[in-house]
Amino acid sequence: MTALSRIGVLVIFFMAWALASVYAPRGIIPTPEATLQAAQRLWESGQLWTALGDSLTIYGTGLGLAALAGTVIGVLMGAFRPLGRALDVFVYGLAATPRVAFIPLIILLLGLGVEAKTFIVFLGAVMPVIINTYVGVTNADSELIEMARSTGAGGMRIFAHVILPGAVPFLVVGLRLAATIGLINTVVAELYTAVRGLGGLLALYGNTFRMAEYFVIVMTLSLIGVIVTEALRLLENHLVRWRSS
Amino acid sequence: MTFGLAHSMVSEPALRFEAVSKSYGAGEPAVTGIDLSVAPGEFVVFLGPSGCGKTTLLSLSAGLIKPTEGRVLLAGAPPVPGQKTAMVFQSFRLLPWKTARDNITFALPHLPPARRRERADEILGFVGLSRVADIYPGALSGGMKQRLALARALAREPDILLMDEPFASLDAQARELMQTELLQLTTKRAATVLFVTHSVDEALLLGDRIFLMSPRPGRIVETIELPFPPDRLSEDPRSHPEFTRLRAHLWDSLRDMVLNDPGSDFYGRGAGERVS
Numbered sequence: 381m382t383a384l385s386r387i388g389v390l391v392i393f394f395m396a397w398a399l400a401s402v403y404a405p406r407g408i409i410p411t412p413e414a415t416l417q418a419a420q421r422l423w424e425s426g427q428l429w430t431a432l433g434d435s436l437t438i439y440g441t442g443l444g445l446a447a448l449a450g451t452v453i454g455v456l457m458g459a460f461r462p463l464g465r466a467l468d469v470f471v472y473g474l475a476a477t478p479r480v481a482f483i484p485l486i487i488l489l490l491g492l493g494v495e496a497k498t499f500i501v502f503l504g505a506v507m508p509v510i511i512n513t514y515v516g517v518t519n520a521d522s523e524l525i526e527m528a529r530s531t532g533a534g535g536m537r538i539f540a541h542v543i544l545p546g547a548v549p550f551l552v553v554g555l556r557l558a559a560t561i562g563l564i565n566t567v568v569a570e571l572y573t574a575v576r577g578l579g580g581l582l583a584l585y586g587n588t589f590r591m592a593e594y595f596v597i598v599m600t601l602s603l604i605g606v607i608v609t610e611a612l613r614l615l616e617n618h619l620v621r622w623r624s625s
Numbered sequence: 626m627t628f629g630l631a632h633s634m635v636s637e638p639a640l641r642f643e644a645v646s647k648s649y650g651a652g653e654p655a656v657t658g659i660d661l662s663v664a665p666g667e668f669v670v671f672l673g674p675s676g677c678g679k680t681t682l683l684s685l686s687a688g689l690i691k692p693t694e695g696r697v698l699l700a701g702a703p704p705v706p707g708q709k710t711a712m713v714f715q716s717f718r719l720l721p722w723k724t725a726r727d728n729i730t731f732a733l734p735h736l737p738p739a740r741r742r743e744r745a746d747e748i749l750g751f752v753g754l755s756r757v758a759d760i761y762p763g764a765l766s767g768g769m770k771q772r773l774a775l776a777r778a779l780a781r782e783p784d785i786l787l788m789d790e791p792f793a794s795l796d797a798q799a800r801e802l803m804q805t806e807l808l809q810l811t812t813k814r815a816a817t818v819l820f821v822t823h824s825v826d827e828a829l830l831l832g833d834r835i836f837l838m839s840p841r842p843g844r845i846v847e848t849i850e851l852p853f854p855p856d857r858l859s860e861d862p863r864s865h866p867e868f869t870r871l872r873a874h875l876w877d878s879l880r881d882m883v884l885n886d887p888g889s890d891f892y893g894r895g896a897g898e899r900v901s
């Protein structure tokens with residue numbers, strides 16, 4: 381049922397696109413056929429493939445490191461309350477600062493290459509993971525902790541069996557936010573540093589008004605977004621399977 | 626089981642409260658002036674209106690909280706959580722991310738891993754939950770959750786079983802069944818039981834002794850030795866003439882507490898008329 385309605389939405393989208401391409405002033409919206417042909421050209425020339433490889437490497441590395449570091453930092457902040465209370469204001473503040481503001485500084489420190497780009501992705505993605513893990517750990521159910529204490533459980537056992545599993549649903553929400561922000565930052569990084577990857581192609585075709593190619597890149601980015609969020613949804617369904625039943 | 630006055634003759638009580646008070650913050654203590662001693666194998670019931678400190682007394686016995694004044698002693702020593710006692714909480718407190726079976730094995734860290742699962746399956750059978758051993762608590766009914774919480778405590782085979790309204794969300798049939806099973810079990814294993822309830826009938830049916838409590842501040846106002854025969858399973862105490870008399874007495878006391886306590890939610894309601 382869901383699959384059917386989703387296909388319906390896609391059909392409507394393509395029809396609207398086709399109509400728009402006919403009625404919009406020339407050169408703004410390419411027809412679906414022209415876009416498909418552009419995709420073929422980009423694919424065969426290897427351009428799309430290289431750009432995809434560049435961008436996914438940066439995105440994957442940045443997001444992976446953010447998930448790892450964010451979970452560890454969030455858990456530490458939640459587990460050691462004084463540390464959490466000392467840091468949380470700053471973490472919230474940093475998370476609210478537009479990450480673009482840091483780009484000149486990052487370029488000065490790390491240059492224009494892969495390291496700088498990965499770091500920009502990391503910086504955006506790590507914040508929601510830290511914050512959500514921290515909230516998840518600090519919101520642990522005190523009644524369940526008391527129950528665990530009544531069975532003689534010590535700190536480690538309580539942490540592993542009560543606090544951590546209780547924080548998982550929060551952590552997953554953090555990861556989903558991180559995936560979205562990470563993808564945005566990938567493109568932003570590629571636009572602001574050495575122009576490469578999908579962000580580079582976006583700039584190239586956008587600035588030269590080659591709209592068919594431009595559309596191919598935009599749709600590739602959307603596709604990555606869809607695949608990653610769906611994968612995380614499956615992960616969530618697995619990790620939090622006790623909830624759905 | 627020990628009955629009648631036997632508990633006062635046993636030298637080392639299973640549990641002793643000496644002039645215990647507990648305050649959670651500033652202001653009136655939750656319980657105060659508690660002096661009591663429970664003999665090994667005795668089944669005592671705490672009966673009283675909401676807020677009179679029944680749960681507080683159980684938490685003190687489990688060692689989960691410390692008395693503000695006085696001493697709590699378990700077989701002569703201050704209680705340590707997880708040693709000698711197991712508690713059935715008023716709210717079920719099941720771990721939602723563990724299956725029914727794993728909720729029980731979690732409470733058995735003192736057993737070797739292979740034995741944990743065996744023990745969990747035994748006890749799940751005992752409370753009639755074998756079929757849902759692999760189900761998460763979220764998918765269990767209220768009654769099933771309560772039986773699971775009960776099973777978790779029983780599985781630990783504690784010297785002292787602390788039960789906070791363990792049958793409150795069972796239907797009448799399941800409650801009667803579990804009451805009988807509990808009596809059978811405690812007779813067989815000679816466990817000491819501290820049992821909290823709102824229900825006068827349940828108190829009379831299960832207890833060797835009833836502590837009647839009154840709120841604001843929480844205290845014990847009356848201790849009643851129950852004269853019913855030890856073999857309650859074959860001879861229903863409800864047919865005993867004393868049962869009817871004690872039942873009326875306890876009802877009246879509880880009713881007066883609720884209506885005459887200015888702090889009660891029902892203060893002054895229906896003064897003078899009978900509810901029956």
Ligand SMILES: Nc1ncnc2c1ncn2[C@@H]1O[C@H](COP(=O)(O)OP(=O)(O)OP(=O)(O)O)[C@@H](O)[C@H]1O
Binds near residue numbers: 649650655676715
């Ligand atoms: N953790 C706590 N912090 C502060 N006050 C508490 C706490 N636990 C209990 N109290 C207070 O202590 C008093 C006794 O509470 P307790 O839970 O022991 O009562 P109870 O007899 O078990 O009530 P009920 O029948 O409603 O479960 C109440 O006035 C309650 O508000």
Ligand SMILES: [Mg+2]
Binds near residue numbers: 679680681715789
């Ligand atoms: Mg209570």
